[in-house]
Amino acid sequence: MKKILITGGSGFIGTNFINLISKKKLKILNIDKISKISTAEKFKKIHSTKNYSFVKYNLSDKRRLLSIFNKFKPDIVVNFAAESHVDRSISDPIYFIKNNIISSTNLFFSYKEYFKKRKIKLFHISTDEVYGSIRQGQFKENDNYNPSSPYSASKASSDLIAKAFNRTYKTKIKILNLTNNFGPYQYPEKFIPTLIFHFLKNKKAPIYGAGLNIREWMYVDDCCNAIVKCIFSDVKYEQLNIGSGVRITNLDLAKLLFKIMKKRKLTKLKENNFLKNVKDRPGHDIRYALNSNFFKKNIKLNISKNLKNGLISTINWYIENKKWLKSVNKSYDFKRLGLID
Ligand SMILES: NC(=O)c1ccc[n+]([C@@H]2O[C@H](COP(=O)([O-])OP(=O)(O)OC[C@H]3O[C@@H](n4cnc5c(N)ncnc54)[C@H](O)[C@@H]3O)[C@@H](O)[C@H]2O)c1
DSSP, X not given: OEEEEEESTTSHHHHHHHHHHTTSSEEEEEEEOOOTTSOOGGGOTTTTSTTEEEEEOOTTOOTTHHHHHHHHOOSEEEEOOSOOOHHHHHHOHHHHHIIIIIHHHHHHHHHHHHHTTOOOEEEEEEEGGGGOOOSSXXXXXXXXXXXXXXXXXXHHHHHHHHHHHHHHHOOOEEEEXXXXXXXXXXXXTSHHHHHHHHHHTTOOEEEETTSOOEEEEEEHHHHHHHHHHHHTOOOXXXXXXXXXXXXXXXXXXXXXXXXXXXHTTOOOOBTTBOEEEEOOOTTOOSBOOBOOXXXXXXXXXXXXXXXXXXXXXXXXXXXHOXXXXXXXXXXXXXXXXXXXX
């Protein structure tokens, strides 16, 4: 049975990824430091089965990492671990830079030591945000990085370190640049859960600036399936964009989500009065767009949910999973972060 080492498997995408692969014949080890946004182990469908184990460990400390590799003997590594909230990175850039760059480098370092014995692949999960904003067209894999926030700069740095390791140590780190994900287990401070919770509470939802920033969205299960396909594919690449091509302004997304909830009588807010414009994010990128042609052609993308269906599933999940919500809300103070004056 193949063994997969997952880092950051208690965050939003990692939790969905582990739930998805738990149906496959795989031995899974999840390493996560468990931060306030993490999902507790008891909410993992797989947590008490013999094919899953968990180590609470901060990758910023490299001392025990290689011994974890040597003991578990992974066949595949997937790195989701990162601080991921842009507004938090604006409030506390040093923490983000230290955490995201050092934790990835420590992981790459232990992996390259282990790689001397076993030539396995490490999939490093990155973001479309590293390329920066693009008013028209799409970013390709070989385009220059031009990040705007401390978060995206820290992710860009760790991607470059991954490439440097490949060149210097001849390792096999694959960088997967994902677009915005949405779906179950996403911490309530992110955009879509924020909209859902405000509408459910009949409160107008905040929208940054005029709401005209464009993002590319993918339902998290589709994205996790795409990552699984990459893991089991023999196609050669170092870096891969994985996007849905579904691009929409924040304003139009809020309108669509409101329409769905209003139709189902999940909110009492009025059609013409459900948003409040708040101060824009400093350095807010206007548009993200990935060219995912290589992935579509060579690895193939199955989008099971269009945006509307994905939003319906997401709303249903949050309504049905009150225990999870109660548990994460304990750590969330709903304060606006990332304003600089
Ligand atoms: N969510 C998105 O829309 C999106 C889009 C593109 C790329 N990404 C990338 O995908 C990855 C996962 O994103 P997410 O939304 O699940 O993030 P998340 O913030 O929900 O989860 C990240 C997890 O990593 C863990 N972690 C962070 N630093 C760690 C460390 N030093 N040691 C051990 N564990 C650590 C956290 O405790 C958390 O459980 C991130 O690398 C992110 O940059 C996310």
